[in-house]
Amino acid sequence: MRHSLRFKVALVFSALTTLLLVAQALGVKTLAEAQEEKLIAALIRDDIANVLQGYRANPALLPPFDVRLNGYVSAADQPPVALPPTTRELPVGTHEIVLDDREIHIAVVPFGTGRLYRVYDFSVYEKQFRKVINVLMAGTGVFALLTIWLSYGLSGLLVRQVAGLARQVKALRLGGSIPINPGKYDEIELVGLVEAFNDYHGRMADMIEREKEFTGNVSHELRTPLTTIKTSCELLEEDPAIGAKSRVRLRQIVRAADSMRELVNALLLLAREESTQDVEPVRLTRMIETALAPFADRLARNGVKTVIDMDSNVHIAANRSALAIVLSNLTDNAVRHTSSGHVRFSYTDGWLHIGDSGSGIPAHALPHVFDRFYQARPEQPSDRGIGIGLAIVKKLCDRYGWSIEMHSEPDRGTCVSLCLPLASPGSVWPDARPASS
Known part of the structure; x- marks a missing residue:
């Protein structure tokens, strides 16, 4: 299937722009998620240092000891959370677990003979963050659609002169004889193309004119002597003095003249395009x-x-x-x-x-x-x-x-x-x- 130059330009431009928009959106999303994790890690690191310092300064602030987990469970700015027994197997450090359909962070640090489990719930913040990311991706889709629309409009401006040149070339093919004016075009490449086409069109017109003259000359210069030969043979055949062998030769000459005339007609038919209409x-x-x-x-x-x-x-x-x-x-x-x-x-x-x-x-x-x-x-x-x-x-x-x-x-x-x-x-x-x- 063939498509217009405008369609191809619009397709390439919109595809490239959409690809760049999607790549930018994915890059921003990845960067934002990485920055989010770094921010959460920094908050947890500062908070756990302050909590450990406070508990060591005043042991009365320690939460109840959880025998199941062999440690203290402390929640940041929220009611105590019941952690699953598998939490005891977590190594020292910061971890993410899913609890009651929420992603919570747990900081595990050694404390005395046991461990301290500090629980952080950033789910509300993460939900807002996801909404921002979703809005970013939706905006990318809207901009991609807008890019496709703008690409098709702009491509029309880019190829308008090419389309105009195509119309003028078609007019020449349908019988026009005035050369295309290169002054109507701004692009250097189109001006060169117009000049080359004008030169080609002029040479083709001259060749067609020579061909018409040649076929006209052939039609006259060959048919006339062939007619003369055939007429002379017919007159000779009526002469009673001509013998039988000579008459056979005359008929051969007549047949050869007829064959030559048919060959001339065939060549003239092949040389004339308008003959297909007859x-x-x-x-x-x-x-x-x-x-x-x-x-x-x-x-x-x-x-x-x-x-x-x-x-x-x-x-x-x-x-x-x-x-x-x-x-x-x-x-x-x-x-x-x-x-x-x-x-x-x-x-x-x-x-x-x-x-x-x-x-x-x-x-x-x-x-x-x-x-x-x-x-x-x-x-x-x-x-x-x-x-x-x-x-x-x-x-x-x-x-x-x-x-x-x-x-x-x-x-x-x-x-x-x-x-x-x-x-x-x-x-x-x-x-x-x-x-x-």
Whole structure:
């Protein structure tokens, strides 16, 4: 989960401040308790010295002798206290015991042949001390909550310029072209960031402009000679003086020109971001027939049967040019690697399946078939490709959100599955006509 910079600053600041407050409160509590014990010890030490001096000066002031404890039990400013018999086992010194839910202090000193037990009750004082400590801890909690609230408010002031910079960057991403003004920012780091971003944005804008000019030039400079080549071949083919072998060569030139034009279209589509918006309902069988048309002679020559097993009224929502390039490349691969048998097209549950009975692909090569310039196995010189067709297919599928899967076994054929969403129902398009297979 991602959090805002303001939240992180507030969290760190409040956590650090709360930790310091708690540490301070615990330190004050520990110090106060230690000072309390020192004060009580000093009071007991002074009092017991005075009591011993008074009893030695006037033995008549001694309290009754307690045989159980083998000593005298004296209470300071309070009625006599009945000490438990286990008190007799206490060594000489000052001790704390719990008596009737009260913590009392007992000073044990030798006196004559016995001992003197001096009892002090500081419970009232200790209760007041605990109340003060509890108030201190409660105040720490209140200050911690106040710190969290103040931290969130102050963090907003600290990151306000960063938030403003983010808004301006977003405005540039949405189409703004005016550079960000670094004079609006006070922090040196933000000024440097703004200047670096302005420089990067300017270079990106120049690069995009050059790319647009390049794609425009490619569109004109390559399509025009390709159209000229194709038109010249069509005119030559009508010349009765052209022999059969020459006509075969002309058809090869036409197919090569068509392939080059499709490759140019694919590269232009990949270079234009706005092409993802050009989605329309298209008849799938019509697109398949168009993709098969350039390979009709080869399929017939090899005796490969083509099957289009789907409803002729299936319409899908897609970019027509992108889908034509994808189907052309997938069909080309299927036909190129199938010397006999069939090439089958079917559509079920939103998936177009293109299966063939060709040579298949080794298992180790399947993960790499969409890599640029990768070829699963050496091909015949006449059928040699450059390993870019499937890479273009994968790029186009990623661009338009079409999932693509490939399953293959050597010598048992290949099946490519392409996820194509159906167009919204209830509409009619004028290109309806039955498909042939």
